[in-house]
Amino acid sequence: MSSVGIIANPRAGKDIRRLVAHGSILDTQEKVYIVRRAILGIQGAGADEVVLFPDPANIFTKALSGIENELRISPRFLEMSIFDEASDSTRAAQLMREQGVACVIVIGGDGTNRVVTKGSGSMPLVPLSTGTNNAFPQFLESTLAGLAAGYYAARQFSPETCSRPTKRLNLYRNGTLEDIALVDAAVCDYQFVGARAVWEAERLKELFLTQGQPTNIGLASIGGSLHPIRPADDAGLYVRLGGNTRSINAPIAPGMVVSVPVQHHGLMELGTRLPVTFTPSIIALDGERELVVNADDRWEVELSWDGPRVLDIEKVMDAARPATA
Template sequence: MTRVGILVNPSAARDIRRLVARASSMSVTDRCAMIHRMLVGMGTMGVDQVLMMFDRAGIGGSIASECKDAVKRGDDLRLPEIRFLEMPVDGVPEDTLKAVRQMRESGVQTIVVLGGDGTHRLVAHECGSIPLVCVSTGTNNAFPQHYEATVVGLAAGAMAMGGVSMDTACRRSKRFACTIDDAPQIPALVDICVTTEQWVGARALWRPEHLQQLFLTFAEPGAIGLSAIGSLIQPVPRWDDAGLWVEFDAKADRSIHAPLAPGLMKRVGIGDFRKIGVGQKCVVVATGGTIAFDGEKEVELSAGNRVEITLLQDGPWIVDVATVMRCIGEAGLLAAG
């Protein structure tokens, strides 16, 4: 049986940046429509079953109901069976970790992720070598991409069915391993930022005066959020074997205006910056404040905490959707008749 996992974060694109900036949100109805279009693509490629986490927002239930209605209407669609994971859902990040672990243990061949950088970070921590199709539905998204959902379903289905190989269409991403006083943290996919803010609070970062040091796995032009800062002073491509370190100084002679959130431009003082290599360990001795992973504050630091950050090239395998679609065409996998 060919299985694909779909992990959707119903809370993505609903944080405080809707209030402090001009960030948009995505409704449950929009997410349901996206998933339904993905199912059409997966079914077309021959996927038998899709595994999903039952969520409190009602996305999973709505999708299951829509699929049943389509069967009753006799729609000319081949839709995969929807199976919900047997697990409690408490509306916390640990739900995602448990769901992906179950998907992996159930033998899914591909996982489609709908969310922002934070959601993808959690999925990447548990997915092992399962390739990910990363779809942006969050706020400051650097890691996932924007794709039409039908094409996502076709690409995920082709990967799961073996019509396109991982060697052909997947690349392994970078990540940051991090320990705080030798205690390992969930690795970051895009950025780690040490700040002077004393509390985790609303988690999102948008006040540049509190930024101290920033570590980026990549910084590509056109990004928004913390990675936009790096892209404006020293771009680093996603697939290069390097990252970037930035030190902030509000009184520095050099400064830039960076889009820290949709519609939110802020002046950021740059004290110093340099590239860091794969395998290079960076050490920060905290003076207090917080540390943020992939754009969200997570741990409150005490003076003297030793933070070690290492750039690695052993992150998740990412599906290049455009490459998959090119291979589908070349192999005639969608040829009529």
């Protein structure tokens, strides 16, 4: 039985950046279409089963109800309770891994992949970009993502050759691992988690990055403009922001190219814990304010290669191509 999972975040593409930046409203119906095409891609690759996340917005039910007549693959919903919160996606990924799902297509942004990663373990991800600021997932037509995921599952390709490892940031509070990020951890001068997104450059105090490429949007773009770090590089980047000596131009949100003052930046080495120096503060993980840092807590950030494995679409498609005579 070859299975591919799909998890879609019903909340992606709806936050305050529609107001403060120029983010598109990614309506649920669009996600329904994306999921439909992914399912048909998986089916086209010959996989036996597609395992679906019973999301509170009924994205998957709606997706299936539009393709009844062409559906040959067996769809199966995970049996789980839904609380309409981020941990739903974590538990869904965990269940999929436990049930032997080969890989999971993740429809959402950096933040969605972050919560999925907490449960996906060694199961590779196929991250599709739909969120607003994304560095981790890629823009890829979902039919193709489905096809690649389906080939990987149906033909039992090796994870070592067809997927690649990723980095992550480990956040320690008073010495205990508290949370992770896949792309960025931003220490911000906010009182509250509030509307979650970060779009005001003057609020940024410290930034930890697993990657930062000139083609990134969001906070990773700051790295891209300072000292590019690629996903495959054995390093991360630390940036201390503020001051008035130097600034760079960076697209930190859709339609928002702003001047970001930079005091200092340096490479993060693997395995070294760097302290969070600006407290009290709020730490945003992968673009969303998440952690409340109190003045008397000691927070540290560490770079490691413990991120999820990500399916290498080109390698899968290469492997799937029939050998020529």
